[in-house]
Amino acid sequence: MTAPSTPAVSLVNFEDDAPAPQHAGKDSRPLRFITCGSVDDGKSTLIGRLLWDTKAVKEDQAAALSRDSTGKQNDLGLPDFALLLDGLQAEREQGITIDVAYRYFSTDKRAFIVADTPGHVQYTRNMATGASTADLAVLLVDARTGLLEQTRRHATIAALMGIRQFVLAVNKIDLTDYDEAGYHKIARDFRELALTLGVNNVVSIPVSALKGENIVLSAKASMPWYDGPTLVEVLERATQRGGQSTGFRLSVQRVSRPGEGFRGYQGTVSGGSIKPGDSVVVLPSGVEANVKQIVTFDLIRNAAVSGDAITLVLDRPVDIARGDMIVALDQRPQTGTAFSARLVALSPDAIEPGKRYWLKAGSRRQRVTVTPTQNLDLNSGKWQPATTLPLNAIGTADLDFDEAAIFDAYETNRQTGAFILIDPDTNNTVAGGMIQGRRKSSDGLARDGADKxxxxxxxxxxxxxxxxxxxxxxxxxxxxxxxxxx
Structure with missing residues (x-):
């Protein structure tokens, strides 16, 4: 298997004059983004500074920050902004980020939810968690060191998670005396990396998180050679992920029988929309029915869309259990016993060839045999043949199920195309995965959706x-x- 072809990259920086994308209003869904990159590149400080300069820090938080920063103030006499994100005791003691920290803030134009993720290699699984729901990734790079292996790993995971908008924040630019040439080199290096990942929307910004330069306020005085947007301006103009291209999807979490005359199927809509009268099919049984009613906790709905938690009532009795999926009759997901996937290894125990794991996807749990096939070399950006996937490796694998599985390709639907692997001996989560498509299995039928x-x-x-x-x-x-x- 070879890496998919990628489109040309448009690296937007100070020399670009591209029209700004349309942004959603402040009353729409908040833009979700993550900060990622290698350890000590200043992710928590940058977001802390962003919260501080957008007035998202309340007075009591500011007072607590001043107390907690005693002895930690920098040369400018400012508090340690990273403490706004690093709330765990171990994080404060060690000066590192361990867990994902989510914060909400807004400007006059837009609302945001930011996930600050760890930079250490051993916490890569936490970074993958933050990336799984993000619309955009802010990738930090230390202006003194440039791209590192963990920088490449985080960028790759973000791209695999379907993020197609990157902001390259070249941080600590003040520590290089605002070196313009060094900034250009880092931007070019990242352009080459982005080309291999299929990311075609990258904004490059030189910043100083500590001084707040090009975060909310422009830094033309210290960087007259940069006339591009600030970080907050880019965030305000960013687009949210497009709607799913699949039809209706409802993974059944629970069958509700509060009385003799009512049978409803509860879950969260993970794709498409539904309304009374629509035809659906229950998988894997293949039984067809029509939607009679859509019920929520307080009312009867005329329709439901992706993200809604609902109880679906059908027009006839159907044998449905937890883990089944109710889908649009004319837009079905892929079913079969042989799939291909990409994996991010999250456990010290390597993904072993031919080992049987539990695969958890939505409310469904199944036995699966996993056979690694490739490993991504983060230095060269090329896929190499592999028979095992060690901790933090990014690779591809063949999945063979004991019984029919139900998936969409991850690129089509994040909710129905993602899964985790669980070691049956330890109950530890050993990998996160993204479905690529079906493979050909022993029955000779096409499993990749390309051939018929x-x-x-x-x-x-x-x-x-x-x-x-x-x-x-x-x-x-x-x-x-x-x-x-x-």
Whole structure:
């Protein structure tokens, strides 16, 4: 398997004059973004400074910050802004970030939710968690050192998680005497990395998180050679992730039977929309029904969209259990026993070839055999053949299930295309994964969604075959033709 082809990158920096993208209003869903990069590149300080300069720090928090910063003030007499994010005792004692810290703030134009993620290699799994729901990634680089291995790892994970908007914040630029040439070199290096990741929207900004330069306020006095946007201006203009291209998806969490005359199926809509009267199919059974009613905790709804927690009532009794998926009749996910996926290894115990794990996706848990196939070399950006995936490795693997699995490709739907692997012996989470598509399995049917098998049926049996369970289950894999000579 080779890495997918990638589009050309548009690296937006001080020399670009591209039109600003349209941003959503302040009353829309907040923009979710993460800060990531190598250890000690200043992620927590940058976000702390952003909160401070946007007046998101309340008076009591400011007073506590002043107390906690005793003895830690910098040469400018400012408090330790990182303490606004690093709330755990161990984080404050060691001066590092361990867990993901989420903070809410807003400007006059927009609201934001930021996830500050750890830079240490051993906490890569925490960074992957923060990236899984983000619209944009702010990748920090120390202006003195440039791109490091962990920088590349975080950028790669963010891209694999579907993030297509990056801000390259070249931090601590003041410690290089505002070296313009050094900044340009780092920007070029990141452009080459972005090309390998398929990221085509990158904004490069030289910043000093400590001094607050180019965070909220422009720093033209110290960097007259930079006339691009500040960080907050880029965030205000950023776009949110586009809507899912799949049809309706509801992973059943619970069957509700409060009384004799009511049977509802509860869960959170993870794709598309639904309204009463729509036709749906229950997977993996393939039973079809129509939506009779959509109920929430306080009312009956006329429709539901992705992200809504609902109880779905169907027009006929159907045998549905936790872990089943109710989907749009005409836009079904992929079903099968053989899939390919990308993995981020999160456990000291390597992903072993042919080992059986529990795979947890939504409310469904299944046995799966995992066979690693490739490992990404973070230095060269190339995929190398591999039979095992050690801690923090990024790789590809074949997944073989004991029974039919239900997925969308991760690029199509994050909720129904993501999963975790659990070691059955220790119950530890050993990897996070993203479905690429189906593979060919022993039955010879296409599993990658690219090819179809042509099935020729006698003309007089054509309609009956199309209505069969086999034809419905493999609708995306087979092409049916009639044999007129029969």
């Amino acid at each position: 098998v042509t099935v020729t049926i006698p003309a007089h049996l054509l309609e009956a075959f199309r209505a069969s369970d086999f034809a419905r289950d493999h609708a995306g894999e087979i092409r049916i033709s009639a044999d007129e000579d029969e």
